Amino acid sequence: MGLFDSLKRGLERSREAINEIFYFGGDVDESFWEDLEDTLVMGDMGADIAMDVTDDLRDLAARKNLTSARQLRDALADRLEETFTTPKVDPFTTTPSVVLFVGINGAGKTTTVGKIASAAAKSGIKTVIGSADTFRAAAIEQLDVWGQRAGVPVVKRERGSDPASVCYDVLDVAEREGSQLVLIDTAGRLHTSAELMRELAKVVNVTRKRAAKCAGGPMPVYVVLVIDAATGQNGLSQALEFNESLGVDGIVMTKLDGTAKGGIAMAVASKLKLPILRIGVGEQVEDLQPFDAHAFCRALVGAE
C-alpha cells in the first residue's frame, strides 16, 4: 500500500463526517455551510478555526462560483493546508541532532522513538537511544526490543535512576561512538503538574549543556512533543503547557487512525505555529509517516 493510501486509511474515521455533508448535503445552501462548520468543530479543529475556514470558503465559493462537491472539497483541502507551519529542519534526518521526546502518559513516545530509530538506521544514520523513562520498567524493555530490531544501541539505567543521568550517559556514548542522531525517551507526565514539568525542564537543560560540549562539536537539541490525536482539544492544552515550560520545537501526532478528531492537528499547528514532524496512522513501523500538509488535508477531506 502506498503512503497516500495508508494515510487515507488512517484518516478514515476523521473523514466520515466530512463525507456525509458532501454526499448527502445536497445543494450548497445556508444549511450546507452550517453543517460544514459544525463538522469541523466536531473534528476538534476548534471553533474559531472552523469558523474562519468556513467563512473563507464561503467567500471563495461565491467569488469563483464553486458549486460542485468536488470543487468545494479541493478548496477546503487547500484552505486547511494554509494552517500548517513548515518545519525549518527535520531533526530526525538533519544531523547531528539530539531529540528529547516528551508528552503525557501513553501518548506514544516510546513507540515513536522505536519507529524513528528503525527508519534512521535503515537510511544509514548512526543512531543511539537513551531510555530516560526511568519510571516505567516496561518502557525500558519496550525500547530494548525496538533497539534490537533496528540494530540501534539503547543506553539505560536501572528503574528509579535520575533521568538526567541517562541523558548524560547517552551523550557520552554518542561522543565515543560518533553517533549522529540521539533519541531520548522521557517518562510520561501530566502537563498540569508543575513539579513534574520542572523536573523535565531540568532534564532538558542538562541535555543542552552536555550536548553543547560534545567533543566532535556542539549537537543541537530539539524537544519534540508527542500528542495522541484521540485526546482531541486536550491536545491543545498539552501543547500550550509543554511549550511554555520547555520550548517545543515540533510535534508528533500519534493514533490518528483510531479517532475522528484529526482536526486537532490543525488546532495545534495553527495556535502554536509549531510544525508537525511525523504522524502515526497505525502501530507498524511504516505507519509513522513524515508529515505532508498537502497530502494530509487531501486525505482528511477526501479530495483526490
Ligand SMILES: Nc1nc2c(ncn2[C@@H]2O[C@H](COP(=O)(O)OP(=O)(O)OP(=O)(O)O)[C@@H](O)[C@H]2O)c(=O)[nH]1
Ligand atoms: N493505533 C495506533 N497506536 C499507536 C500509535 N502510536 C503508538 N500507539 C500505541 O499506543 C500505546 C502507548 O504507546 P507508548 O509508546 O507505550 O506510549 P508512551 O508515551 O511511551 O507511554 P508512557 O511511557 O506511559 O508515557 C502502545 O500500545 C502503542 O502501540 C499510532 O500511531 N496508532
